[in-house]
Amino acid sequence: MLLLVMVFISVQTVTAEESCETCHQETANDFSQSTKAEFLECTDCHGTEHNGPGTNEPTEVTPKTCATCHEEKVNEFSEGKHALGWEAMEGVPTYNQMPEAVTDKGCVPCHSIGYIWEDESKGRCDTCHTRHTFSAEEASKPEACGTCHAGDHPHYDMWANSKHGMLYTMESDRAPTCITCHDSHNVITAWGFLGLRPGDQDDPEWYNARQKIITTLESMGPALAPNVMRESYEEWETLREDMIDRCTECHSESYARRELEKGDDLLREADIAMAHLIDLANLMYKIRVIDDKTRFTIYREGTAHRFSAYMGGFHNSPKYAWDEGYLALAQTLIGERDAAIQHVFNSAGIVLGIIGIVLISFYWYKNRT
Structure with a gap:
């Protein structure tokens, strides 16, 4: 009798352990490859309420x-x-x-x-x-970041285009990856996602350009996101020093500071160009050359190129810092300027067109200085 009870309990235990696999074979196969399979059951995470179809x-x-x-x-x-x-x-x-x-x-x-x-x-x-292997090693690979860090903020491609990415392609373990610099869970950087920070009133041109960018990004939405910008220059500086500490694990401190300052300088130039584009788009909207949706499209295109410029700079990607970044931003700016001038000619005739060019040029000069 005791033997029968033991057999019954044994069969019942096996049935309970294997019941999930009956319907969820692929999931169970994935989970069996996870280190968690050594000490967890499905019910530890999913509870016991679901124990079969229906x-x-x-x-x-x-x-x-x-x-x-x-x-x-x-x-x-x-x-x-x-x-x-x-x-x-x-x-x-x-x-x-x-x-x-x-x-x-x-x-x-x-x-x-x-x-x-x-x-x-x-x-x-x-x-x-990813389910159900839940691999820490998988999550630490740059490829895991590439799905989302793409589009108008292609960090993965920027990194892949850098010397770091090149080394990873050829020698893998020798190269720094995303989590080497950005940690694995607390992902916060000094400049943040939008490349904004408080302060810099001692550089009026950059400060004024940044205020225009903040206003524009608020109207578009991204600048309304929580914790999108550091609350103080001191907080920015603390996070910059954290990054210096990361960089000096491989590079000299002087080299790390110099390269990050180059990134700051590129961001400044991109901000000033972006501010000119914002001014021009607002002028074209004001004189009814474009409608609000077209103005938004110009904002968005300029923002994407600004992202590429400064993010490409900090990720050491020449392709994104220049071709996809500052050059593309400058080309957008020139293209919109020429479109505004052409509209004045088409609408007002040659004499008024010349006057319009003078006014646009004056407006352009005024906002540059």
């Missing part, structure tokens, strides 16, 4: 679930910018104006890294640690 839904796995074992990492993540990804997306006016079919495929897959759950926790750990 039963209750499994418990949602949120960062609070992950914090049971990874409290330190979850806390680090919650302090970084990725945890704010969902709020940043919802703060952009055009997100709410676009069809859901577009945003579900074009916005949500990346910004869900900061998804806000019903339990008020933020984040989706499986954005980087």
Whole structure:
């Protein structure tokens, strides 16, 4: 009798352990490759409510679930910018104006890294640690970042175009990767995503240009995102010193400071060019050469090139610092200027057109000085 009871318990245990695999074979195969399979069961994360077809839904796995074992990492993540990804997306006016079919495929897959759950926790750990292997090694690879750090902020391509990326392609382990400089969970940089900081009143040209950019980015949405800019110059300086510490793991301090200052200088030039483009777009809108949607498109194109310029500079990518960045921004600026002049000629005739050119040139000179 005792033997029968033991056999029954044994069979029941095996059945319970294998019941998930019956319906979720591929998921179970993935999980079997995870180190977590050595000490976790499916029910540890998904609960016991779902135990077969037609039963209750499994418990949602949120960062609070992950914090049971990874409290330190979850806390680090919650302090970084990725945890704010969902709020940043919802703060952009055009997100709410676009069809859901577009945003579900074009916005949500990346910004869900900061998804806000019903339990008020933020984040989706499986954005980087994909289900169900949840590999730390996989998440540490630059390729894991490439899916989202693309488009008008192609950090992955910038890095790949740099000496760091070249070394990674050829020798892998010898090269610094994304997390070498940016940590793995608390991803915060001095200049932030938008390349903005307080201060610099001692450089009026740059300061005034930046105020125009902030106003424009607020109207577009990105500058409304939480924690998008450092609150003080002192905070910016602290984060800059953190980056110097990272750089000096491989480079001399003098080299690291010099290269980062070059990035600052490029950002300044890109900001001034962007401010001229903003002024020109606003003038064209004011004299009814363009409508508000076209002005927004000019803003967005200029912003993308500005991103490429300064982000390319800090990632040491000549292609993005120049070709996709400052050069493209300058070409956009010149193209819009020429379009404005052509419109004046077409609308007013040669004499008034010449007067218009003089006025535009004066406006241009005034805003440059």
